Amino acid sequence: MINYSFSFKKYFHLFFLLLFSVIGAQKKFTVVLDAGHGGSDHGANRYYSEVGTLREKDVTLSVVLKVGRMLEKNKDFKIIYTRKIDEYPSLTERTTLANRSKADLFISVHCNASTKTSPYGTETFVQGPDQNKTNLEVAKAENDVIYLDEKDREMFASYDPKSPESLIALKIQQSKYLESSLLFGSFVEGNFVKKNKRFSRGVKQQNLHVLRLNAMPSVLIETGFISNYDDAMYLASEKGQNEIAGSIYDAIIDYKKTFDRNATAAPKPEPVPEEKPLKNDFRILLMSSPSKYNSTDPALKGLNYILPIKENGMYKYYYGTTNLASVRDNNLKTARDAGFKNATSISFVPNQKLGIGYYTLEIAVTSQKLSSNSKVLNTLKDVNRVKENGKFYYTYGKFSSLEEAVKAQKAIELKGIDDSVIQKVSK
């Protein structure tokens, strides 16, 4: 008995020890530090008699290593460097490294340059749409480097900032990480002003490739103008680099505090009440046309799940099918966004038998009679042929409900008869 209670107590303690060590082993806060440029890509550079040629790639590496050394002393952080020496990791490598590591924050450090010597100060960029033209110069300077690398060329070849898909992708990413990126950017710029007495040009949104592909809050910090004498001397100095690194470090600490507070304060998501299905099915009528389009025709604007139904000589193109109101409304919005401005939702009674008429499958429309050894006539039995206005219309089967017709359509697709159209015959 004594033995039993003793061992119970022992295991009881062990249990709590394990429990606390599990709770204590929180995931480290992972920061990716990206020193801009490197290797054959020097970034911005200017010659000054006091310091020789001041190169952006050297300043960014020095600042990043200083920030990293401070963070490494804190066991709550895991630091990933995109480079620790004078080499050039491609932008693809920089972003895939960041994404693979599931980092919490991505910081790319750079120096600005202008064709004039007067502009000075710091600015921090977050991912976003172009807001003004001066930012475009920064985008060009920082993005030009992508063409140094073959892998980048493939990666970005398909990226067209004017295409709607790219914009949609950007918007989704922005809404998810923009707020956090802006918050961190404001900490950085705030520290530059308050602690280092620098001039801040602000936190700005800009489409920069190095930020675009990151699946985490990301900023690009322009630590000063290499083209401005005072900024350049500051960037070249040990004191200046220490101050910049200190301000970035303090911003990371403050950001993590906010991050931790939000993580503990986040309310549990309310369970979403289950949506009751509607009695009818709903399809979105995109358009009616005398022409038959196959599924890849540009007229269908890239929408999938389209069911054409022929009725009175017109092809009606229906998109999606659902008995949930939320999905129906969403499908309607998708159709209108795709360019079908007059799209409208049509209700279908499920498994409704036609009182008059029937459904059939139009399997071919030709100007010449099909030969008896054509694929269609060889594969299917009892195919009907009607000649109308000089054309031959081939149909197959009689079905009393739309669902039966859809089923038959799938069955003949398995036999290799594609692009048939369900036809409603009203007599």
Ligand SMILES: [Zn+2]
């Ligand atoms: Zn740069």
